[in-house]
Amino acid sequence: MSPFRKPPSLDDFKRLPRYKLLPKIKLMVEKEDPPQALLLLNQIISTSESADELLKALSILMHHLRYSPSEIPREKLKELNVFVLTHIPASGDAGDHPDRLYLAQIYRSLEGIGQIAEHKLFTKRVQAALREKWPRIFEWLSFLLDIISQPGSVCDFGGIQRLGPAVMDALTLPGRIVDVICTFPNGIPWVVGWWIRIGESDIFNVELIDKWQDVVFRLVEHSPTSFTDAINAIDLKFASLVMQALFTCSQSAAHFTKFHLPLEYLIILAYYSPKFRVAFLSLDSIHWVSVLFQRVVSSVPQMHRSQNLLTMYRCLDAVFQYLIETFRVRGHTAVIEALKTRLFWSMIHSIPWLFGHGIRDPRLETLRQHYSGLLDVIGCHAIYHSVLKVLAVSVRKMEGQEYERYIEQVPSGSDAHRRWYGLKRDVEEFMQLREDWKQDPIQSQTCPGCIESDESDHCLRYRCSQCLQMYYCSKRCQKKDWKNHRAFCKKLYDVRASGAIPPLDALDQSFKDFLIDRVIRRSFDKATKLEESYRVANPSYPSNQLLVHALQLESVPIRHNVITFKEAQAFVTPEQWDNRLVTVTGPKDQWYLVTYRERGQKMLKLTCSRPKITGDSSRREPAQNDTRPGLEANSRLPVVVEGGSCA
Structure with a gap:
């Protein structure tokens, strides 16, 4: 009882x-x-x-x-x-x-x-x-x-x-x-299976999906490899469901407090599964994410009134993370696609409430970092001719929309203020260098259809829309060359359709090499002053040991830092150090380490204005008066060596 x-x-x-x-x-x-x-x-x-x-x-x-x-x-x-x-x-x-x-x-x-x-x-x-x-x-x-x-x-x-x-x-x-x-056993696949199953049932079910996504994020952080295996076992049909949900959000049929749900499915699946990443790209994910970004920015006043800021933060954080990762993995082609979808409009209009006066929310800090990272990864692709042209158009449109009134709403000297004006300055400088590049006789190319020299800016103005590699001076020349070009075009088109990152075309490769050389040369005067300042601030550093000037083209604006020779060597393996060394004409004993991004990977080029060092001794810091046999005399800039992945 x-x-x-x-x-x-x-x-x-x-x-x-x-x-x-x-x-x-x-x-x-x-x-x-x-x-x-x-x-x-x-x-x-x-x-x-x-x-x-x-x-x-x-x-x-x-x-x-x-x-x-x-x-x-x-x-x-x-x-x-x-x-x-x-x-x-x-x-x-x-x-x-x-x-x-x-x-x-x-x-x-x-x-x-x-x-x-x-x-x-x-x-x-x-x-x-x-x-x-x-x-x-x-x-x-x-x-x-x-x-x-x-x-x-x-x-x-x-x-x-x-x-x-x-x-x-x-x-x-x-x-x-x-x-x-x-x-x-079966722990992670079981969680992933239910996370997907709930999404298939109702991808806008906030109560259930939010909980499962929190669990998923923790499992990913602790065991990414096992999680990747579980993600790769998911049927690709789910990608279409996610993209349909993004389309629904972009058309205002869903409430803005639910936007983050399909976006978080998108970033997790794309990040941990190459097959889902390719599937999303084939379904125009960059376009719809950019459109959704515009929708969220337009909803900011409504979100402020309804106290749904946390939901908005999650949504924008997912947008930033997806675009950053896609740009890093897919390279210049993804950046161009996003810029053509008014990405800059959304980024400019979000500045006041992300960085403006009086907004003191600690949850904003991570969001601001991702915003800056997105701007960096866009700016670092400006070294490619195809990106620079679209970027310049976007900057001109910003100026026409009085973008300064948005930037000036944040404190002068703030991160957003510095980065936006730095990006604008870099684009303007690169466009000026582009004029020099067009006049460089080394850049002369021929049209396969007419075998005429590229003597003007307008000669090769048509590019094949399928392979994105071959340029022509007219549509007539393109048709004339089709018989010779067909096999090459189909091969490259199939490579792109399979999800592989397309290679740089001839103009992008040429302009990148030219730009890196000119950025180094333009830094000579500044380099001398920076090196003197470094030695004054670090008197213990031996005066007979070299310093290296690190030019980071993947940052906005471009960073120029002075580092030691050993710090520079830490960027790469011994093999990469030997293979990436070229010489330039300039002040004696100045070394430059240039980092940039190419086709989704971080790359580098090491240049020096002194003879190239060969053999195992290149891993040692060179002496000032090194006259060992095998060293070449100072020469003009050789063909630029392709960068390798940073260690």
């Missing part, structure tokens, strides 16, 4: 001494009124002030999980009705519904375990206990979720569907048992 004449309440238990609470609950769980007792136990867990109490409560909760679902007879499994899990009887009468009450006990037990995992008094002892119990917890969680996913099941999806992500969210919090979950 129960010591209470009616089902006890939390108030009844509060009248008992604290040390008697859990024994009473344990007795009720084992013999008398399990569902009601577990419900009360969960209420007690939330008010617990002792880690020992949490351990005792966990032991009680595991009572009904002590048997594996596989030990339940198959016939009995077919009769289980999950509906009762969200409609637990108030009484302890188990005579009419033994199966229902048993499942209710499982449900409440898992619910209580989730409460323990997220409790503020979580300790190493509680963590160790959960590590030990995890296999059985996983068995029952997957069992319950499998029941509701069976075709024709009669159940309330809400209760079970909320239980799964809620428990997993608690168990993967920092300091819990995410490491055990990641190494558990």
